[in-house]
Amino acid sequence: MIECHDIYSNYNTSLSRPILNGITLKINQGECVALLGLNGAGKSSLLKAMVGLLPLQKGEIYINNLVMTQKTLNRVRRQIGMIWQGGGLIPQLSALDNVLCGKLGTVSSWSSLWGFSANDRITAQSLLRQLGLEQHEKQKVSKLSGGQQQRVAIARALMESPKILFADEPTSGLDLVATQQMMNIITDLRKQGMTIVLVLHDLAMASEYTDRSIILDKGRVIYDGKSENIQHQFAHLC
Numbered sequence: 001m002i003e004c005h006d007i008y009s010n011y012n013t014s015l016s017r018p019i020l021n022g023i024t025l026k027i028n029q030g031e032c033v034a035l036l037g038l039n040g041a042g043k044s045s046l047l048k049a050m051v052g053l054l055p056l057q058k059g060e061i062y063i064n065n066l067v068m069t070q071k072t073l074n075r076v077r078r079q080i081g082m083i084w085q086g087g088g089l090i091p092q093l094s095a096l097d098n099v100l101c102g103k104l105g106t107v108s109s110w111s112s113l114w115g116f117s118a119n120d121r122i123t124a125q126s127l128l129r130q131l132g133l134e135q136h137e138k139q140k141v142s143k144l145s146g147g148q149q150q151r152v153a154i155a156r157a158l159m160e161s162p163k164i165l166f167a168d169e170p171t172s173g174l175d176l177v178a179t180q181q182m183m184n185i186i187t188d189l190r191k192q193g194m195t196i197v198l199v200l201h202d203l204a205m206a207s208e209y210t211d212r213s214i215i216l217d218k219g220r221v222i223y224d225g226k227s228e229n230i231q232h233q234f235a236h237l238c
């Protein structure tokens with residue numbers, strides 16, 4: 001479960017307001033939610049706040065009943081897999097090494113000197129296999145297609161078996177086939193009971209793949225409700 005209680009980020013002088021300007025929401029375990037809004041509405045900033053990467057001036061965030069503070073941040077982050085806008089992969093590393101990077105938040109700096117454990121490698125290989133990338137595990141990700149890179153990003157996000165997945169525009173730059181593959185993977189994860197928050201720009205996609213949509217405008221929630229038929233109501237805002 002994810003809860004934001006009246007959260008405000010720091011004052012932003014170029015916007016003359018906080019980027020997140022009083023957001024309250026609750027997302028239950030197993031929900032698949034689209035986060036929508038015009039460019040600059042605050043969608044990526046909200047995801048960043050929910051993984052502790054955007055300082056708050058006011059308000060609280062709870063992840064599975066654990067309040068986010070400096071002390072709890074590592075425990076909170078372990079429960080969340082994140083796919084960044086553009087994938088956020090390291091282009092010169094292989095697909096397998098990028099997936100293993102999903103473990104870096106939890107291995108101590110001492111043990112990372114010895115490399116990843118055999119178990120970690122087995123988990124990473126198994127994730128790549130499940131995502132249809134077993135042939136590509138040794139390839140540099142810069143040599144993979146956009147769709148393949150996004151699947152590597154998903155595998156990396158799943159390394160810690162998170163209960164929550166955040167994906168920032170996971171289909172951006174993908175062709176129709178790769179978009180369909182990506183959304184099928186997300187649908188499968190959803191069927192397994194994962195809580196999923198997707199930043200999307202396509203209202204029709206939100207309506208097709210998610211139950212609930214949250215629309216932001218100028219750092220505030222202006223709609224929180226069913227995704228069904230949302231494209232007819234809010235076309236001017238996304």
Ligand SMILES: Nc1ncnc2c1ncn2[C@@H]1O[C@H](COP(=O)(O)OP(=O)(O)OP(=O)(O)O)[C@@H](O)[C@H]1O
Nearest residue numbers: 012015019037038039040041042043044045046199
């Ligand atoms: N690190 C930062 N420093 C200053 N301003 C920032 C920073 N990050 C984001 N902003 C500003 O905050 C606002 C919200 O940005 P954010 O990236 O969250 O929007 P978004 O809804 O995800 O937009 P997009 O659809 O373009 O990705 C924008 O006006 C942006 O310029």
